[in-house]
Amino acid sequence: MRGGSRIRTVRELRVSILFLAIVAVLPYFVIVPYWRGVLIVAMYFALVSAAWNLLAGYTGQFSLAPAAFAMIGGYGSGLLCYHFGISPWIGIPCGTLAATVIGLMLGRIVLRLRGPYLALTTLAFAEIVRLVISNEYEITRGDLGLSVTPLFEHQLNYYYLFLFLLVVVQIGLYYLVRSRAGLYLQAIRDDDLAASGRGVNVVLWKTVSFAVSSGICGLAGAFYVHFIRLASPELGLILQTGLVIAMVVIGGMGTLIGPLIGAFLVQLSSEALREVGLSHMLFFALTVILFGRFFRSGIWGGIDFLRDKWETRSESKEIMEAGGSE
Amino acid sequence: MSFFQIKDVTKSFGGLQAVAGVSFSLERGELVGLIGPNGSGKTTLLNLLSGYYPPESGSILIEEQPVQGLPPNSVFHRGIVRMFQQTRVFSRISVADNLLVSGYAAGLDVHESSGRAKVIMEKLELLRLADEDAGHLSGGQQKLLEFGCCFIGDPKLVLLDEPFAAIHPSMKEIIARYIVERHAQGQTFIIVSHDIPAVLELCPRSVVMNAGMVIADDPTDQVLQDENVIEAYLGEKYL
Amino acid sequence: MLIFDIIVTGLMMGAFYSLMAVGLSLIFGILKVVNFAHGEFFMVGAYTYTLLSLNLGIPLWLALPCSFLLGAVVGWLTERLLMRPLYDKYTTWSVMRDEYAIIVTFGLSLFLINLANQIIGPYPYRGPQLVDWSRIEIGPLMISGHRFVASLLASAMLAAIYLFVRYSRWGKEIQAVAQNRLGASISGINSTRVSSIVFSLCGGIVAFSGGLLAPLFHAYPAVGIFPALKSYVVVVIGGMGSIVGSIAGGLLLGLLESFGAVYISYAYRDTFGFIILMIVLLIRPHGLFGEKVREV
Numbered sequence: 001m002r003g004g005s006r007i008r009t010v011r012e013l014r015v016s017i018l019f020l021a022i023v024a025v026l027p028y029f030v031i032v033p034y035w036r037g038v039l040i041v042a043m044y045f046a047l048v049s050a051a052w053n054l055l056a057g058y059t060g061q062f063s064l065a066p067a068a069f070a071m072i073g074g075y076g077s078g079l080l081c082y083h084f085g086i087s088p089w090i091g092i093p094c095g096t097l098a099a100t101v102i103g104l105m106l107g108r109i110v111l112r113l114r115g116p117y118l119a120l121t122t123l124a125f126a127e128i129v130r131l132v133i134s135n136e137y138e139i140t141r142g143d144l145g146l147s148v149t150p151l152f153e154h155q156l157n158y159y160y161l162f163l164f165l166l167v168v169v170q171i172g173l174y175y176l177v178r179s180r181a182g183l184y185l186q187a188i189r190d191d192d193l194a195a196s197g198r199g200v201n202v203v204l205w206k207t208v209s210f211a212v213s214s215g216i217c218g219l220a221g222a223f224y225v226h227f228i229r230l231a232s233p234e235l236g237l238i239l240q241t242g243l244v245i246a247m248v249v250i251g252g253m254g255t256l257i258g259p260l261i262g263a264f265l266v267q268l269s270s271e272a273l274r275e276v277g278l279s280h281m282l283f284f285a286l287t288v289i290l291f292g293r294f295f296r297s298g299i300w301g302g303i304d305f306l307r308d309k310w311e312t313r314s315e316s317k318e319i320m321e322a323g324g325s326e
Numbered sequence: 327m328s329f330f331q332i333k334d335v336t337k338s339f340g341g342l343q344a345v346a347g348v349s350f351s352l353e354r355g356e357l358v359g360l361i362g363p364n365g366s367g368k369t370t371l372l373n374l375l376s377g378y379y380p381p382e383s384g385s386i387l388i389e390e391q392p393v394q395g396l397p398p399n400s401v402f403h404r405g406i407v408r409m410f411q412q413t414r415v416f417s418r419i420s421v422a423d424n425l426l427v428s429g430y431a432a433g434l435d436v437h438e439s440s441g442r443a444k445v446i447m448e449k450l451e452l453l454r455l456a457d458e459d460a461g462h463l464s465g466g467q468q469k470l471l472e473f474g475c476c477f478i479g480d481p482k483l484v485l486l487d488e489p490f491a492a493i494h495p496s497m498k499e500i501i502a503r504y505i506v507e508r509h510a511q512g513q514t515f516i517i518v519s520h521d522i523p524a525v526l527e528l529c530p531r532s533v534v535m536n537a538g539m540v541i542a543d544d545p546t547d548q549v550l551q552d553e554n555v556i557e558a559y560l561g562e563k564y565l
Numbered sequence: 566m567l568i569f570d571i572i573v574t575g576l577m578m579g580a581f582y583s584l585m586a587v588g589l590s591l592i593f594g595i596l597k598v599v600n601f602a603h604g605e606f607f608m609v610g611a612y613t614y615t616l617l618s619l620n621l622g623i624p625l626w627l628a629l630p631c632s633f634l635l636g637a638v639v640g641w642l643t644e645r646l647l648m649r650p651l652y653d654k655y656t657t658w659s660v661m662r663d664e665y666a667i668i669v670t671f672g673l674s675l676f677l678i679n680l681a682n683q684i685i686g687p688y689p690y691r692g693p694q695l696v697d698w699s700r701i702e703i704g705p706l707m708i709s710g711h712r713f714v715a716s717l718l719a720s721a722m723l724a725a726i727y728l729f730v731r732y733s734r735w736g737k738e739i740q741a742v743a744q745n746r747l748g749a750s751i752s753g754i755n756s757t758r759v760s761s762i763v764f765s766l767c768g769g770i771v772a773f774s775g776g777l778l779a780p781l782f783h784a785y786p787a788v789g790i791f792p793a794l795k796s797y798v799v800v801v802i803g804g805m806g807s808i809v810g811s812i813a814g815g816l817l818l819g820l821l822e823s824f825g826a827v828y829i830s831y832a833y834r835d836t837f838g839f840i841i842l843m844i845v846l847l848i849r850p851h852g853l854f855g856e857k858v859r860e861v
Contacts, residue, residue, distance in 0.1 A: 006457070119599070120801060132833075135832045183430065279679050
């Protein structure tokens with residue numbers, strides 16, 4: 001791929017900002033509350049996808065627990081709200097903190113694990129957390145969930161709140177990826193043994209990546225819970241993690257914009273398919289398999305590839321023309 | 327006292343003793359070859375020196391500071407860097423970024439790191455590939471890159487594992503030239519290699535290992551006449 | 566006596582866990598990757614057994630082998646269509662084979678679950694019991710008739726697989742490829758065909774378990790998820806690639822859950838395995854029996 005990793009990242013940020021600018025003006029065209037709601041859910045997933053992409057796409061740690069951390073964030077805030085009447089504006093930071101701290105601990109625990117071992121351990125963790133929440137009816141009301149107070153009265157406020165979060169996270173991730181920390185993470189992803197030998201504190205950065213990723217998931221979950229006014233164990237189902245993975249794979253893993261494209265695409269198509277009566281999960285599962293099998297770099301990778309082809313073509317045209325005029 | 331010292335280092339895997347009590351020392355600025363037949367424990371020794379395994383016993387000291395048992399990134403910070411036998415680069419970031427990883431890890435700021443990276447890429451004829459993802463490079467170019475990454479942080483000791491293996495002679499030339507250049511500036515090297523002519527040409531002194539132990543430690547031309555060494559490589563009937 | 570009851574229940578359940586784990590273990594031994602669609606082979610078997618016998622009236626002793634067969638077919642297709650890139654040279658995924666395997670098999674799992682949901686529907690079907698005796702008395706114990714027969718069949722299948730891998734020609738080829746794929750190819754073994762055999766075998770065994778357990782767990786789209794998760798636990802504890810380890814691990818897990826359900830907590834009986842998994846992985850990342858892999 002021409003241009004190298006640095007230029008790619010800048011390009012991805014520009015397109016992300018453009019994309020989010022479009023999302024910002026969409027409510028002028030999309031007036032139906034239902035569809036605005038769909039877009040808000042897409043933004044929730046975009047946040048979780050971006051977080052998971054940081055961990056898996058940039059650091060190479062394929063965790064199967066992102067949905068669990070969103071759930072932890074959601075319940076962190078939800079429990080405080082339900083049992084003690086604490087305002088969500090305090091509850092949400094608490095939920096996010098909980099997710100970050102637990103993510104830090106889990107990250108520290110799974111340090112030496114790779115590939116399937118890491119995936120399985122995080123899967124086990126996710127299932128245990130979900131089972132605990134489902135079973136401890138006294139505290140969590142189990143599968144009924146906790147009803148929590150909303151943040152705003154108007155849907156549009158939620159829309160721009162989530163958009164704001166998304167913009168902040170995207171820009172934050174951009175600076176992270178471009179910083180030396182970002183290089184360290186990618187080095188760890190590409191070869192963590194060599195990275196250690198070249199001076200990278202693999203222990204530290206793997207843990208940091210885990211904590212940040214879990215924190216963002218928790219943040220998203222905490223806000224989401226106050227949007228739908230319910231904290232439920234459904235938030236942490238493996239199915240949700242599956243959706244997140246699908247979104248990132250389809251959009252383009254290891255890129256800034258992949259999770260963004262993927263989340264909106266999957267969420268919107270999912271609604272469209274529902275209208276037609278087809279099972280959206282079936283379609284996405286198939287898409288994940290096909291992308292995994294044939295289009296490793298996802299949709300963004302495809303766009304990038306075509307753009308490179310176009311650039312090389314116009315370059316060779318220039319060269320030929322220059323040569324021809326001699 | 328010595329610049330770099332290994333004392334009675336041992337390491338076994340299961341029942342097999344890969345390194346069975348190795349001791350030698352280096353002065354600053356020495357260029358030492360580490361040779362021996364396959365399975366003699368050279369690569370294991372390198373892994374011990376760079377922190378990938380802790381030795382079961384013995385000590386490793388650089389400028390009097392012990393480094394045995396430290397993880398690889400701490401060993402890096404004490405000044406020991408290494409190259410791997412099977413080339414390892416960070417394939418999904420650019421050549422320049424590969425170098426920057428080591429630069430930043432060594433504590434250099436952006437300007438210093440980029441400056442040094444540029445110089446190294448020039449010397450190793452990789453400059454035109456600076457923005458290419460390392461995974462797109464040929465095997466030989468990747469080896470050059472991995473080699474270059476060793477030098478960006480002013481290491482005290484550079485460990486090279488088969489730097490001349492399986493690459494085009496022209497690249498071998500580049501690597502050898504750079505080693506000579508750095509050596510002239512006072513860089514200390516240990517080079518593991520099966521390429522005896524190269525070792526003979528570059529390394530004034532050689533340490534020979536066999537079956538986990540040092541069997542010779544002398545000027546290279548002497549070592550190659552040593553009976554024990556010939557026997558180790560070729561077997562008894564060639565004596 | 567309660568203790569005997571617990572032990573026997575645990576061992577019987579353990580036989581099923583062992584059976585499922587052995588399949589997963591074989592795959593890991595050959596391809597060094599985990600198959601996340603493992604549970605869906607189980608589901609295929611459960612549905613085949615149940616629907617053939619309930620809807621088509623096929624006799625039970627025929628329905629079970631049919632589950633095996635269908636599972637084998639699904640396994641074969643999975644290998645043929647999705648797993649080849651793992652040992653093909655020309656793939657952009659070659660650097661990240663773990664990632665590939667997880668993504669693709671995870672996708673397959675979601676696909677199969679939703680396919681079943683779409684075509685058959687979410688309503689659970691109760692598979693017919695193998696035998697009519699609901700309770701058998703053996704000494705001081707009262708055991709469910711079906712469970713008893715089913716676990717005997719599972720054990721028989723386990724023994725058959727062990728003997729097959731250990732002594733048959735194909736079994737030896739499997740062992741060779743598991744130890745050294747390249748070397749095996751050079752020696753003339755068609756490692757691709759071995760992979761096909763292993764996947765088909767695994768699919769068959771696991772589907773067979775699904776059929777055996779259909780009367781207990783019923784048949785519904787997500788029925789395979791928990792058995793699969795437990796297989797992973799067993800395989801990791803017993804060591805990926807080790808048949809003996811998987812058998813031991815399976816029995817151990819069965820006993821653990823049985824004791825845990827009675828003495829610790831019935832509600833959390835499913836989590837004991839996961840907790841043990843996490844503990845084992847932290848102390849010995851390669852399981853209790855598996856091979857240690859040198860990294861550098």
